[in-house]
Amino acid sequence: MTPLVFTLITLVISFGAGLLGALVGLGGGIIVVPALTLLLDIDIRYAIGASVVAVIATSSGAAAAYVREHMTNLRVAMFLELATTSGAISGAFLAGVVGGRWLFVVFGLMLAYSGLASLRRLNEHEGGSVGRDRLADRLRLHGAFFDPLAGHAISYQVTHSVGGLAIMYVAGALSGLLGIGSGMLKVLAMDQVMRLPLKVSTATSNFMIGVTAAASAGVYFARGDIDPFVAAPVAAGVLGGAVAGSRLLPRVQSRTVRIIFTVVLLWVAAQMLVRGLR
Amino acid sequence: MNSARDERSAGAKERWSAEALISAVLRIGVTASLCLIVLGTLVSFVHHPSYLSDPQALRPLTKPGAAPRTLGEVATMVAEWQGQALVTLGLLLLLATPIARVALSIAIFTRERDRAFTIITAAVFCMLVLSFLLGAAGG
Numbered sequence: 022m023t024p025l026v027f028t029l030i031t032l033v034i035s036f037g038a039g040l041l042g043a044l045v046g047l048g049g050g051i052i053v054v055p056a057l058t059l060l061l062d063i064d065i066r067y068a069i070g071a072s073v074v075a076v077i078a079t080s081s082g083a084a085a086a087y088v089r090e091h092m093t094n095l096r097v098a099m100f101l102e103l104a105t106t107s108g109a110i111s112g113a114f115l116a117g118v119v120g121g122r123w124l125f126v127v128f129g130l131m132l133a134y135s136g137l138a139s140l141r142r143l144n145e146h147e148g149g150s151v152g153r154d155r156l157a158d159r160l161r162l163h164g165a166f167f168d169p170l171a172g173h174a175i176s177y178q179v180t181h182s183v184g185g186l187a188i189m190y191v192a193g194a195l196s197g198l199l200g201i202g203s204g205m206l207k208v209l210a211m212d213q214v215m216r217l218p219l220k221v222s223t224a225t226s227n228f229m230i231g232v233t234a235a236a237s238a239g240v241y242f243a244r245g246d247i248d249p250f251v252a253a254p255v256a257a258g259v260l261g262g263a264v265a266g267s268r269l270l271p272r273v274q275s276r277t278v279r280i281i282f283t284v285v286l287l288w289v290a291a292q293m294l295v296r297g298l299r
Numbered sequence: 300m301n302s303a304r305d306e307r308s309a310g311a312k313e314r315w316s317a318e319a320l321i322s323a324v325l326r327i328g329v330t331a332s333l334c335l336i337v338l339g340t341l342v343s344f345v346h347h348p349s350y351l352s353d354p355q356a357l358r359p360l361t362k363p364g365a366a367p368r369t370l371g372e373v374a375t376m377v378a379e380w381q382g383q384a385l386v387t388l389g390l391l392l393l394l395a396t397p398i399a400r401v402a403l404s405i406a407i408f409t410r411e412r413d414r415a416f417t418i419i420t421a422a423v424f425c426m427l428v429l430s431f432l433l434g435a436a437g438g
Contacts (some may be wrong), residue, residue, distance in 0.1 A: 022354055022357055022376045023350065023352055023353060023354050023357065024344075024347075024349060024350035024351075024356050024357045024360060025344070025350055025352075027361075027429070028340065032311035048365055064361065064362075064363055066363070067366070068362075070366070073356075074390060074393065076395070077394055077396070077397060078329075080397065081325045081328060081329045081393070081396045081397060081400075083323050084322075084325055085325040085326040085329060085382065086322075086327070088322040089318060089322040091318065095317070095318065095321070095404075096416065099416060099419055099420050099423065100416075100419060102401075102419075102423045103419055103422060103423055104424055105335075106426035106427060106430065107426055110426060110433065117330055158415070159415075160415055166304075176307050182406075187417060210336070213318065219434070230402060231396070231400075232397045232398075232400070232423070232427065233426070234397070235394055235395075235396075235397040235398050236427050237392040237425075238429060238432070239394070239397055239431050240431070241366070241393070242312075243369070245364065245366045245368040246366065247366055247387075247390060248360075248361060248365055248366040248381060249339070249366065249367070249383045249386040249387045249390060250360040250361060250386070251361055252390055253336050253339065253340050253386045253389075253390070254340075255335055256332070256333070256336055256389070256390060256393060257333060257337060259334055260329060268342055276367050286428060293391040297349065
């Protein structure tokens with residue numbers, strides 16, 4: 022394979038990863054890492070370095086549009102970043118202490134259960150009434166976004182903000198231990214615990230994953246894991262895909278987003294169970 | 300009561316511009332880094348015509364140890380006008396964009412006199428710096 026062919030193939034795959042990531046609130050690492058290592062025979066360290074770049078590119082590329090359109094709930098994002106960043110630091114300390122196959126099994130089961138719970142909400146009406154949350158009231162976490170499909174603004178209430186914060190903390194710590202992207206867990210906490218509309222959950226997760234990844238990006242660079250020749254087409258492709266995805270999301274039915282999200286969720290759950298049980 | 304409501308609506312108005320500001324920072328960071336990455340890639344391909352046709356040329360670019368690790372190394376590469384140096388600068392700019400976004404948020408919430416969120420974003424920023432330092436020490 023010539024360097025030109027490598028660059029072109031990586032660009033195309035990364036575009037797809039950015040598109041998917043922007044729609045469902047993930048970083049695209051689940052596509053970029055296997056594509057680079059299995060298909061293009063790139064060293065795993067460079068593949069992981071490139072996936073950190075991909076997460077930040079998806080986040081910044083899509084969030085530029087989502088923030089302007091109020092699809093991202095900025096206040097919820099920054100409130101929850103408290104937990105994800107402190108969780109990530111705790112995870113770094115836990116790395117030597119906790120571990121092992123059981124963690125993958127427990128987590129795989131939890132994700133599979135969440136996938137089924139997500140399917141149950143497939144036909145649910147969004148923006149309905151939720152339990153009163155005084156902290157969410159005080160921090161003014163509630164929001165509204167314009168839905169082009171409905172033709173009007175949809176306002177929503179946030180609930181269980183403390184529960185969401187706790188799950189984000191655990192998610193931040195575990196995602197480092199398990200080596201999985203934290204985007205999926207962020208979407209789950211906002212969608213299933215805090216009861217944000219799904220599109221707001223994916224857009225807000227998108228906004229947050231860039232910060233989580235940026236915290237570790239400097240380390241990957243200092244280790245020499247970010248190879249410019251590998252990361253360049255990944256960054257360019259993912260940015261293009263994320264911008265395209267951010268144009269698409271307002272026009273896609275929440276139901277469709279939920280189906281795509283659930284498929285990805287169950288796929289990752291299956292992978293974790295296989296890793297834990299094998 | 301009335302003045303409290305006025306204050307709240309003024310806060311709401313400012314939040315609109317907060318969103319525009321954050322969106323602008325993200326867009327500028329992303330556009331500038333994309334330009335550097337594309338330009339750097341083009342320079343590399345122009346300097347090395349073999350990249351277009353020689354399958355042997357890929358290995359040296361992607362073998363372990365090929366990536367720069369320090370800003371000093373990047374600076375030397377830039378001085379030599381290497382395409383990969385421009386790409387690296389673009390990547391570093393991309394990595395710095397979310398951190399700039401958090402720093403900007405502190406300023407925005409301070410301006411809005413939103414004490415709770417000024418403290419929250421400042422704490423997030425401190426933890427980002429902390430995890431960066433811990434990682435640098437451990438990694």
